[in-house]
Amino acid sequence: MTNKWYVGVDVGGTTIKMAFVTENGEIAAKWEIPTNTEEQGIQIPKDIAAAIRLNLDQLGESEQKLSAIGLGAPGFIEMETGFIYKAVNIGWTDFPLKEILEKETGLRVTVDNDANVAALGEMWKGAGDGASDLLCVTLGTGVGGGIISNGKIVHGVNGMAGEIGHITAIADGGVSCNCGKTGCIETIASATGIARLAETGLVQHPESKLQSILVSDGEVTAKDVFEAAEAGDSFAAEIVEKVSFHLGLVVANLANSINPKKIVIGGGVSKAGDGLLTPLTTQFNRFALPRVAEGAEIEIATLGNDAGVIGAAWLAKISSPSPLNKHTV
Amino acid sequence: MTNKWYVGVDVGGTTIKMAFVTENGEIAAKWEIPTNTEEQGIQIPKDIAAAIRLNLDQLGESEQKLSAIGLGAPGFIEMETGFIYKAVNIGWTDFPLKEILEKETGLRVTVDNDANVAALGEMWKGAGDGASDLLCVTLGTGVGGGIISNGKIVHGVNGMAGEIGHITAIADGGVSCNCGKTGCIETIASATGIARLAETGLVQHPESKLQSILVSDGEVTAKDVFEAAEAGDSFAAEIVEKVSFHLGLVVANLANSINPKKIVIGGGVSKAGDGLLTPLTTQFNRFALPRVAEGAEIEIATLGNDAGVIGAAWLAKISSPSPLNKHTV
Known part of the structure; x- marks a missing residue:
């Protein structure tokens, strides 16, 4: 058992909810940033990366504390490649989100639809109860x-x-x-x-x-x-x-x-x-x-508004190649 | 690639359809036996085992030719244990089908619902096209x-x-x-x-x-x-x-x-x-x-009436512990 954190990100049309989540699905810290929908949302990955660094600093932690990012977004997404075909409320069209965010953060990124990610959150830590x-x-x-x-x-x-x-x-x-x-x-x-x-x-x-x-x-x-x-x-x-x-x-x-x-x-x-x-x-x-x-x-x-960030962390967890992260609930 | 066969078995209320199926899903031989519903269907595993031996003999093959059995049956089934809670048309009630049939044949047996097994057959070799x-x-x-x-x-x-x-x-x-x-x-x-x-x-x-x-x-x-x-x-x-x-x-x-x-x-x-x-x-x-x-x-x-035996063979194939049998279509 490491004590690393996953980063859960829940992108909405107005705000982006973010959290550091432990291996056990507990929220270590959470915050929101506004969704910058200008220029077809091109600044969003940079904003997410900056917010991660800022919050790590405030908590006195280094980037080594983080193991991976999971992200939920609205729209049509190709899950394997983390490519967004269309996310109307955000502005993204043919946007290689996973690729860009991995470059910005140096962390592995896994992307899925926001409704699916919320379901994973409820499965892991909410009413779904495993x-x-x-x-x-x-x-x-x-x-x-x-x-x-x-x-x-x-x-x-x-x-x-x-x-x-x-x-x-x-x-x-x-x-x-x-x-x-x-x-x-x-x-x-x-x-x-x-x-x-x-x-x-x-x-x-x-x-x-x-x-x-x-x-x-x-x-x-x-x-x-x-x-x-x-x-x-x-x-x-x-x-x-x-x-x-x-x-x-x-x-x-x-x-x-x-x-x-x-x-x-x-x-x-x-x-x-x-x-x-x-x-x-x-x-x-x-x-x-x-x-x-x-x-x-x-x-x-x-889980209310936390379902997205917790489910996104689960997504990061099960997508992890580390043997520490088993595919079990 | 071995050239072993899977045994596909499709148990119905009137007849039991059976086939030897290759690794590629081709039927090497197929036949039917009547379903003996007397005494709550207790003779059925013996009948299946006897039919397998008889057909191997007729084809001049030994039991080494066979790698595993897959079986579809109607009713309420616990898939992991191959236990039949209730199969009204057959007569089985609380019947440990997998256990008995494994004893009778010396082969690993995997059991699932007949409708599911037919779907697997169509997925593998029929209209489902993989x-x-x-x-x-x-x-x-x-x-x-x-x-x-x-x-x-x-x-x-x-x-x-x-x-x-x-x-x-x-x-x-x-x-x-x-x-x-x-x-x-x-x-x-x-x-x-x-x-x-x-x-x-x-x-x-x-x-x-x-x-x-x-x-x-x-x-x-x-x-x-x-x-x-x-x-x-x-x-x-x-x-x-x-x-x-x-x-x-x-x-x-x-x-x-x-x-x-x-x-x-x-x-x-x-x-x-x-x-x-x-x-x-x-x-x-x-x-x-x-x-x-x-x-x-x-x-x-x-696949018509062959969907069941082919799907049952697929079930045997994907449940096989052998590294030769990959979980791919």
């Missing part, structure tokens, strides 16, 4: 996901595996999705989708307390909907029921196919806690095969 | 499946992965399924499901030529439906459209999650060929993300 068959569902502005099977991320043939937000929940007559299709589960179970269901439905439900929120705030959020449902508002409860029905069906259908041990629900919407988990579990159990339901535990993600 | 991300859908009396990711079978936490027949296609008001749920894709896209759609729908469609088949044969089969659709019968075409819609949606939703390179459609219903493949591909492309659809090829299985 399960090597795991489905991670992230309910945020959109709906993302990561699938782990036999302890490894399922990437698929061109890196699209885990795009569960675009599973069709309503085959005919669904709402348009950003992806170009209609009726995707993202249009229903994302924070945006839930807010839309509330705002469009309020016309028929002026009695709902969400009406006054719409008037005072100019919008209704997913959080408002779960809080109103909790407080007994029947229209809000109807929306929660609808979201749970569609999401439970999608997740159960997927579970019937991949038979996960843990289903981890993360993202902003998951902060509703039992207000989401209870109706979701009911619908899941309705549509999953009994033995599949028996084998699966649905849980709310526990 | 793809390490593959989805196999078997449309027979029921609907089965096998998922291969990163070149390995996805088993899930308790061996239920790939049970795609029980994905819910009709959430409300679907027909009862053998599994206890309703609206499973098996109730629509299996041979039985297609026949049921025809027979129940004929009341409203006395003009269909399927009517006279029902009268003369006492039943309508899936084959009748595809043939009538091909010949221009509009009611039959409507059924094919309905089956393709539901199956295309289910397969596309799964593809959005696991992003396979090959989707191999097997089983009796797949004999319809382009009559199924063309409308199915249309519906698939409608519901799959563009990049997922680009990455995937849908094909009809090519």
Whole structure:
């Protein structure tokens, strides 16, 4: 057992989250830097390298303390080469991220999709609790996901595996999705989708307390909907029921196919806690095969914003050629 | 390269298919024996061992010619130990198949679920064409499946992965399924499901030529439906459209999650060929993300009844401790 650190990096459109993570997955230090999206994000590797050096200095450590970097980023990524085809929110197009960051830091770099990396984090140190068959569902502005099977991320043939937000929940007559299709589960179970269901439905439900929120705030959020449902508002409860029905069906259908041990629900919407988990579990159990339901535990993600940096550190750990770093959880 | 053979065994409720298979996946000899389901199937390992010896003798080969046995069986199986919890059609309950068959033959035995083994066969030598991300859908009396990711079978936490027949296609008001749920894709896209759609729908469609088949044969089969659709019968075409819609949606939703390179459609219903493949591909492309659809090829299985024995031989090959047998396709 060395006492070296991995560097976990979670690149987002606004900030880059970074951490030094121990062999055991404990965060030794964490910080954020702004994402410099100017000039198609070309400065980002330099910024990351500088932040690593700065934080090492502040902690009184040398570069020898670090063994490797793992990084999660949004967009289309070729994992083997760490090449980013396209990351719209960052600005990267045909960007050889791994190559550049390795040059800037002198450390081995491993790159994967941010949703996959968050799933690895939850597997290692979060609600996934070491399960090597795991489905991670992230309910945020959109709906993302990561699938782990036999302890490894399922990437698929061109890196699209885990795009569960675009599973069709309503085959005919669904709402348009950003992806170009209609009726995707993202249009229903994302924070945006839930807010839309509330705002469009309020016309028929002026009695709902969400009406006054719409008037005072100019919008209704997913959080408002779960809080109103909790407080007994029947229209809000109807929306929660609808979201749970569609999401439970999608997740159960997927579970019937991949038979996960843990289903981890993360993202902003998951902060509703039992207000989401209870109706979701009911619908899941309705549509999953009994033995599949028996084998699966649905849980709310526990790592929050740290899932990305911890999962990125795991990625660095399992990609390490060192015999000290075994491929075990 | 040795010139040893693997023994591939595919245990079904009526017959046991067996083959000697070369390192390259070519069948050197194949044969069938009846499945002796008496006394809870206790004689089966002895029957398999005797059949191996008999066929070796007939080919003038000794037991040294054989390196290992792979076996596919229906039911709930613990893969690591080759223990069968329950195989209803065979009679096995809590049956230590691997242990007994190893004793009977002196060869190493590896056991997996028959649908998974068929998927491995198609991956190795059939329509899967070596793809390490593959989805196999078997449309027979029921609907089965096998998922291969990163070149390995996805088993899930308790061996239920790939049970795609029980994905819910009709959430409300679907027909009862053998599994206890309703609206499973098996109730629509299996041979039985297609026949049921025809027979129940004929009341409203006395003009269909399927009517006279029902009268003369006492039943309508899936084959009748595809043939009538091909010949221009509009009611039959409507059924094919309905089956393709539901199956295309289910397969596309799964593809959005696991992003396979090959989707191999097997089983009796797949004999319809382009009559199924063309409308199915249309519906698939409608519901799959563009990049997922680009990455995937849908094909009809090519190995037919040999998929099981060839896949079982592959299972023996990749489980082999010999350095000659690499984990590559």
